[in-house]
Amino acid sequence: MPRRKKIIAEKPKITSPKVKTPQVLRGMKDILPGEQKYWQFIRERAEKMARDYGFLRIDTPILEETSLFVRAVGKQTDIVEKEMFSFVDQGRDNISLRPEATASIARAYIGHGMFNLPQPVKFFYWGPMFRHERPQGGRLRQFHQFGFEVLGDGHPVIDAGLILVAYNFYKEIGLKTSIQINSIGCAACRPRYKEILTNYYRSHRSDLCDNCKKRLNKNPLRLLDCKEEDCQPLKAEAPQIVDWLCDDCKNHFVKVLEYLDELGIPYVLNPALVRGLDYYTKTVFEIWSAFVPQGGTSADKSSVSQIDEDKSPASEAQPLQSALGGGGRYDDLVELLGGRPTPACGFSPGVERSIIRIKEANIPVPELPAPDIFLAQLGEPAKRKCLLLYEELRKEGIKLAESFSKDGLKPQFEIANRLGVKYALILGQKELVDGTIIIRDMEAGIQEIVDFKKVVKEVKKRLEMNGNEKNEIGN
Numbered sequence: 001m002p003r004r005k006k007i008i009a010e011k012p013k014i015t016s017p018k019v020k021t022p023q024v025l026r027g028m029k030d031i032l033p034g035e036q037k038y039w040q041f042i043r044e045r046a047e048k049m050a051r052d053y054g055f056l057r058i059d060t061p062i063l064e065e066t067s068l069f070v071r072a073v074g075k076q077t078d079i080v081e082k083e084m085f086s087f088v089d090q091g092r093d094n095i096s097l098r099p100e101a102t103a104s105i106a107r108a109y110i111g112h113g114m115f116n117l118p119q120p121v122k123f124f125y126w127g128p129m130f131r132h133e134r135p136q137g138g139r140l141r142q143f144h145q146f147g148f149e150v151l152g153d154g155h156p157v158i159d160a161g162l163i164l165v166a167y168n169f170y171k172e173i174g175l176k177t178s179i180q181i182n183s184i185g186c187a188a189c190r191p192r193y194k195e196i197l198t199n200y201y202r203s204h205r206s207d208l209c210d211n212c213k214k215r216l217n218k219n220p221l222r223l224l225d226c227k228e229e230d231c232q233p234l235k236a237e238a239p240q241i242v243d244w245l246c247d248d249c250k251n252h253f254v255k256v257l258e259y260l261d262e263l264g265i266p267y268v269l270n271p272a273l274v275r276g277l278d279y280y281t282k283t284v285f286e287i288w289s290a291f292v293p294q295g296g297t298s299a300d301k302s303s304v305s306q307i308d309e310d311k312s313p314a315s316e317a318q319p320l321q322s323a324l325g326g327g328g329r330y331d332d333l334v335e336l337l338g339g340r341p342t343p344a345c346g347f348s349p350g351v352e353r354s355i356i357r358i359k360e361a362n363i364p365v366p367e368l369p370a371p372d373i374f375l376a377q378l379g380e381p382a383k384r385k386c387l388l389l390y391e392e393l394r395k396e397g398i399k400l401a402e403s404f405s406k407d408g409l410k411p412q413f414e415i416a417n418r419l420g421v422k423y424a425l426i427l428g429q430k431e432l433v434d435g436t437i438i439i440r441d442m443e444a445g446i447q448e449i450v451d452f453k454k455v456v457k458e459v460k461k462r463l464e465m466n467g468n469e470k471n472e473i474g475n
C-alpha cells in the first residue's frame with residue numbers, strides 16, 4: 001500500500017494587523033498604581049479635615065446643564081467662553097462636564113430646600129473637573145479638586161474659618177504655602193471700581209498686550225491678572241479695589257484679617273488677586289506654594305512628561321507662583337440661581353498641583369498597605385484547599401497575596417519576594433496528608449511546620465509580634 005503523503009496544513013500567517021491603539025485624550029491622565037499613594041495621602045488628609053471641622057460630604061453629578069455654569073461662573077469668563085466641554089446630548093439638552101463644583105453645590109442647596117436646615121450648612125466634596133485648557137505642567141483638562149463650602153452665613157468669621165482649614169490642610173501635608181488675600185467688593189461698590197480701573201487702563205491703552213485690550217472691554221477686573229512682562233508696571237500703579245470698597249465690604253474685610261491675625265495665620269494682601277469667576281464677592285483668596293525647588297524653577301518635568309503636554313518650550317514651566325487652591329465668598333450666587341438670598345463662602349484645592357509640589361519637596365508619603373502573607377501551593381488538591389484558606393484568612397482581616405495559577409514554588413516565591421511579604425504559607429502534598437502547613441519567614445528563610453487547624457491563630461500571632469517589633473523600632 002502506497003504510503004499516504006502526510007498533508008500538513010499550512011499555518012495561517014499571523015500578520016499583525018495595523019490596529020491603532022486608542023490613546024488617552026490630550027490633557028487627561030491615567031492615575032497608575034504607583035501614583036496612588038500620593039492620591040490616598042491627599043484624600044485621607046482632606047477627609048480628615050472635613051471630619052475635624054464638621055463638613056458633610058456631598059457628591060453632585062459630573063454633568064450639568066450648561067446654563068448652570070454660564071449663569072454662575074459668568075458668560076464672559078475664560079472658563080465659560082473657552083474651556084467648557086459642552087455638548088448637546090441625545091435628548092437635545094445642552095450639557096457640560098463640570099469645570100468646578102461650587103455652582104453645582106449651590107444648585108443642590110436650592111433644589112433640596114437646604115435653606116430649611118439649621119444654617120450654615122457645611123459641605124465637603126471631591127472629584128474630577130474638566131476644563132479645555134492648553135495642557136502644561138500642573139494644568140490638565142481633567143483634574144481633581146476637593147472643596148469646603150459653607151452656605152447660609154455671611155459672617156466674616158466664616159471666611160477666616162475656611163482659610164484656617166486651607167492653611168492647616170497644607171500644613172498637614174507638609175507644604176509651605178503663602179496665603180494671598182484680597183476683597184473684590186460687592187454689587188454696590190464694584191461697578192464704581194471697575195469704572196475707575198477701566199479709565200486708568202484706557203489712558204494707557206497703547207501700552208497694553210492684546211489680551212488686556214480685550215479684557216478692557218469685556219472683563220476689566222481680569223486686567224489685574226495679566227502675567228505679561230510688559231503689563232506689569234501698569235498693573236503695579238493701578239488703582240486698588242480696597243480703596244473703593246463700600247463700608248460693608250471694608251468692615252467685612254477688616255474683620256476677616258483681624259480673625260486671621262488672632263489665629264496667627266500669615267497672609268499677603270494682594271491687590272491684584274481677583275479670581276476668574278464672576279460669582280465671587282468680598283473676600284477672595286488663593287494658596288500659593290512657597291516652595292522653590294533647587295535650581296530656582298518650579299517646573300515639574302516629570303509631571304510635564306506624564307501629561308500630553310504641548311511641546312513648545314514656553315509651556316514646559318509651571319509658574320513658580322501657580323495657585324495650589326483658591327476660594328472666596330459668593331454671597332449672590334444662590335439668589336442668582338433662583339434661591340433665597342444666601343451668603344456663602346468656599347475653598348477648593350487642586351489635587352494634581354499638590355502632588356507635584358509634594359514630589360518636588362521630597363515629602364515622604366506613606367506607602368499603600370502591602371500584603372502580610374503570601375499563600376503558596378503545590379498540586380491541584382492543595383490549590384483547592386488554599387482557595388478556602390484564602391477566604392478564611394481574608395475574613396480575619398489578614399492582607400493576602402497569591403498566585404494560584406502558578407504551579408512551581410519558585411515562581412510563587414519570586415512574586416512573594418517582589419511584594420516584600422514577611423511570611424509565606426506553603427501547602428504541598430505532604431502537608432495535605434499530614435494535616436499541616438508550612439510558615440516560612442521570607443527574610444530569615446526559616447520554615448516551621450504548624451497544625452493546619454491552627455494556621456489562622458499562628459499567622460495572627462506572628463503578625464502581631466512583627467507589628468509590635470516595628471512599633472518598638474519606630475518609638
Ligand code: AMP
Pocket residue numbers: 100131133138139140141142143144145323324325326348349350351352353
Ligand atoms: P480655580 O478655582 O480655577 O482657581 O481652581 C482651584 C485650583 O484647582 C487651582 O488652584 C489648581 O490647583 C486647580 N486647578 C484649576 N485648574 C486646573 C487645571 N486645568 N489643571 C490642574 N489643576 C487645576
